[in-house]
Amino acid sequence: MADQDAQSPVGIEPPALPSIRWAGLPEGPAVVLLDQTRLPAEEVELLCTDVPALVRAIQTLAVRGAPLLGIAGAYGVALAAIRGDDMAEASGLLELARPTAVNLGYGVRRAAGAYWAALDRGEGARRAAAVALAEAEALHREDAEASRRMARYGLALLEELLPGGGHQLLTHCNSGALVSGGEGTAFAVALEAHRAGQLRRLWVDETRPLLQGARLTAYEAARNGMAYSLLTDNAAGSLFAAGEVDAVLIGADRIAADGSVANKVGSYPLAVLAQYHHVPFIVVAPTTTVDLQTPDGASIVVEQRPGREVTELTSSRIGVGGEAGGVPVAPLGTQAYNPAFDITPPELITAIVTEEGAVSPVTGVGLAELCARSSQVTIS
Numbered sequence: 047m048a049d050q051d052a053q054s055p056v057g058i059e060p061p062a063l064p065s066i067r068w069a070g071l072p073e074g075p076a077v078v079l080l081d082q083t084r085l086p087a088e089e090v091e092l093l094c095t096d097v098p099a100l101v102r103a104i105q106t107l108a109v110r111g112a113p114l115l116g117i118a119g120a121y122g123v124a125l126a127a128i129r130g131d132d133m134a135e136a137s138g139l140l141e142l143a144r145p146t147a148v149n150l151g152y153g154v155r156r157a158a159g160a161y162w163a164a165l166d167r168g169e170g171a172r173r174a175a176a177v178a179l180a181e182a183e184a185l186h187r188e189d190a191e192a193s194r195r196m197a198r199y200g201l202a203l204l205e206e207l208l209p210g211g212g213h214q215l216l217t218h219c220n221s222g223a224l225v226s227g228g229e230g231t232a233f234a235v236a237l238e239a240h241r242a243g244q245l246r247r248l249w250v251d252e253t254r255p256l257l258q259g260a261r262l263t264a265y266e267a268a269r270n271g272m273a274y275s276l277l278t279d280n281a282a283g284s285l286f287a288a289g290e291v292d293a294v295l296i297g298a299d300r301i302a303a304d305g306s307v308a309n310k311v312g313s314y315p316l317a318v319l320a321q322y323h324h325v326p327f328i329v330v331a332p333t334t335t336v337d338l339q340t341p342d343g344a345s346i347v348v349e350q351r352p353g354r355e356v357t358e359l360t361s362s363r364i365g366v367g368g369e370a371g372g373v374p375v376a377p378l379g380t381q382a383y384n385p386a387f388d389i390t391p392p393e394l395i396t397a398i399v400t401e402e403g404a405v406s407p408v409t410g411v412g413l414a415e416l417c418a419r420s421s422q423v424t425i426s
């Protein structure tokens with residue numbers, strides 16, 4: 047069994063660089079990203095000075111995670127507006143950069159809607175661009191507040207489901223500050239438990255093939271002084287069998303109207319394991335990740351990513367999607383199945399926690415009621 051005294055590396059500070067920021071540089075505006083393909087080896091900022099550069103950053107996961115993609119999409123619209131680009135083209139390129147996370151389209155349409163409304167009011171293009179930027183900044187702030195609220199609601203749910211503290215929580219992929227305007231979604235709940243002295247250990251799935259768990263969640267857990275242990279994805283079952291998992295916490299990329307959840311591939315098997323072992327399976331996501339226009343899980347488009355992400359290992363130094371390619375781990379020419387996400391049906395989910403509270407059991411009606419409470423700007 048894993049060492050019982052798992053401790054995080056000492057002397058590591060919280061992230062020095064924000065996941066995303068806007069920069070009105072003398073040479074022109076830029077969306078500035080903490081390049082997540084370079085983590086954990088290097089903390090490098092990536093300046094996107096036009097929409098194609100930002101689209102590439104989204105597609106190579108230099109910026110990733112549903113809520114952060116929404117913020118990036120909104121800033122991308124503002125960038126295009128200030129540059130005087132074709133706004134319909136820019137919005138389309140951004141919205142189509144990745145298909146599954148609903149937040150990306152939400153952020154793009156929200157900033158673009160503000161821009162067009164300003165023009166319709168007779169305000170000039172310059173003023174309309176400023177309005178788009180203000181909308182992106184508002185979304186950024188709202189997401190940070192949503193993160194704080196989800197952390198509190200999530201901890202309250204853990205205290206209700208698991209009285210007594212000292213939890214061993216398992217998480218998959220990465221759902222911390224690197225996916226958020228704040229401290230994240232599911233990871234933020236684990237962090238809140240840590241701060242409340244209720245986290246015995248965070249089990250971190252490495253999350254093949256792009257290793258968001260090993261590279262990013264471990265990085266965030268270490269920087270926050272949390273006790274954590276990394277595991278291969280295929281080792282999770284043995285932890286459940288040994289009774290070493292008290293609850294599962296995961297994020298989401300899109301939640302359909304019936305409560306089906308699209309999240310990083312590997313989430314669905316964890317939900318099956320959790321049900322078999324009678325362990326709470328908790329999804330944490332802002333209401334901006336709920337898509338009431340998508341009726342069920344079968345209607346969610348699951349992104350299929352390049353097979354070379356499975357057949358090659360790349361170091362974080364050249365980026366997980368680096369053009370230089372990586373070390374082959376399969377014979378050249380090997381075909382690979384590489385869905386970025388899978389779908390967990392509502393009946394396998396104990397609760398969905400949002401910034402408006404939790405719904406449990408998960409029903410379409412309960413989800414819609416949470417969304418109705420949300421102050422988030424609704425867009426068609």
Ligand SMILES: CSC[C@H]1O[C@H](OP(=O)(O)O)[C@H](O)[C@@H]1O
Pocket residue numbers: 107110111112113218219220221225231232258296297298299308309310311386
């Ligand atoms: C809470 S959003 C984080 C979410 O996004 C990740 O996908 P990706 O790394 O491909 O952007 C994964 O599904 C996480 O749960």
